[in-house]
Amino acid sequence: MTVPGRVLVVGAGLVGTSVGLGLRPGGTDVLLADASPTVAAVAADLGAGRLPAGGVHLGSGSGTDDGTDLDGPPGPVREGDEPDLVVVAAPPDVTAGLVVRALRRYPRAVVTDVASTKEGVVRRVLAAAGEDAARYVGGHPMAGRERSGPMAARGDLFVGRPWVLTPVPGTSPEAVDLVRTTAGRLGAVVVELDPASHDEAVALVSHLPQVAASLVAARLVGAPGQAVGLAGQGLRDVTRIAASDPVLWAQILAGNAVPLARQLRLLREDLDRALAALEAVAAAGAPGLPGASDPAASGGPAGSPTGAPVGALARLVAEGNAGRATVPGKHGDAPAVWATVPVLVPDRPGALASLIGTIGEVGVNIEDLRIEHSPGRLTGVTEVAVLPAERDRLVRELRERGWSVPD
Template identity: 45%
Template sequence: MRTALVIGTGLIGTSAALALAGRGVRVHLVDHDAAQARTAAALGAGTDEAPEGPVDLAVVAVPPAHTAAALAEAMKAGRARGYLDVASVKGGPRRELERLGVDLSAYIGTHPMSGKETSGPLAATADLFEGRPWVLTPTPGTDTEVLNLALELVALCRAVPVVMDADAHDRAVALVSHTPQLVSSLVAARLEAADDTAVRLCGQGIRDVTRIAASDPRMWVDILAANPGPVADVLAEVAADLDETVRALRALHTGDATERRGAARGVEGVLRRGNAGRARVPGKHGAAPAAYETVAVLISDQPGELARIFADAGRIGVNIEDVRIEHATGQQAGVVQLMVEPAAAQVLGAALRERGWALRP
């Protein structure tokens, strides 16, 4: 691939353009908002000048509701040898293209499973897709050259290709992406009218659950409107569990001894099913999640403190597998939770104490 056209310079389009441009591909940028395309170009994602002729690959990175129309327009104009989109739903755009009578041999639907709660070109990074799954949904009619171009794009973005059926993909993302967004927003909505005293008690748990609730509502309305059936199916199952859990909690509050014992078993069952489901979430490098131990270190909110603690861990020879930061309410301090292999936890804790760090039990 030597040339590419990115249509839509939001977070995903600009991030893909940055990755391609950084690896020597000449990238042309276009957006319905010319200022946004200029911003992406200024960030080094390519040029907002139109290509002189057809490019090797056109990447359509517009909202799902506009994906099929943008693809059809580009394909009818002959703007590239191959075309793909990065919309978060796949079945709908493909069927719409079929209704529009477009030759689908030059097209492949794709979806990079990566993003942020922030949007726009200024949020883009060239490493956004590194190590992340990138779904490809070829059909029997997809041209081999187009599939190879898509695989080259995934490789240049350092993502991991995953081949799926389009409708199977849509059911999968309803479960692992679209429903979690709604559930996160529903929990966060409880905070809107909450008493200030309650909100001041927010800790890492509520921050984790509500992080993606900061996402752009307009963007998510577009995504959910393109995949409503599968999302509704998953939400219905969640609602059934919620109804049962509410009844169990009511029984714990007002029931007799026998009812309370049954209710407790019901609540425990939901929690254990949650344990089992969480254990299936892939960990590092896509493998089964490892059982790390946590070393909690008190840290001041001063420049360079995080770098110093990571440097100390490196000198000790301990690899930090994951990290969380919990800020202390109303204080210029917090707790850094360092996740390490169980065998390294005691060594790391002792060495950090020797270097003057205060550890929290």
């Protein structure tokens, strides 16, 4: 197992800075470079690594030999600045170009990237890098956030998350080993896929959810304030990633156009099914409204909405249940079935910390925590997920300590 002693991160934003923060505690010497010197300086201040002596020159062609001038001549570079591994963590549209320049600049280094789509990047690198391409290993950590930049970075961002590597037949096994070890050091679980299979998979699990979240959230623009004020946790869950960076995501979606369009067409069919069911319900007269047809007359039990359209709606939700149950737990394990304990938490400073402290005293591990809080309410509902075997004891102990735990 080869461990990189020195890593150059090119692009010190959310992902690049998280890589630095995650590698530094293990003793890796991390060099930081970014098109924006200010971003690189912030990342260094946060403890993600150091700036190479002489400043950072990327793509300027200025010829300065400071170890991070990717347009400079191939090594040797300043002693102490030669990386074993270069991690390109820049936007997708510049990734292939930076990878090719890093391969040329550092003839002994392995180069990897983290771009969210792989087929286009890998194809461009193979076309431009010649035999240097053997030292390139495509990569994609399946971890991130809806925020960008170094300030949003976290050293534990990749812990328990899949990190896809996309080696191709000519890739050196030693290069794959080095990137695999590095991802492992960051706590990630490495998965190998060919670039096309990777892009198909992320179209479904990452890019389709982003489009769906953005479209749902966009419906809220201009909605009456009173409607948005009623929002509960469901809307927050569904729209969290709608806060993502538009420029970055435009590149990601465009970089996976064909597989994503396939997924969106399938979603459109499902939307058409839902619409058809609702229109059929409406045509029959909505249940409970004046003019609604008598359910008994359409073959269902009296007093209940019934018939094929309502069945279609139930099927839609049930299919969602089945899909949701396939989503792995937080560390990529099989879907976790936690028991949930709802606790009413007063809306005052320190109340949530006090609840967490109490659960710690009781000796129960919190597997997950969800807070539902609506403005103007005096209490919020906190849902504490725990191992099913711990549920009853936790409910009892919390009630004994004065917490309100609804049945």
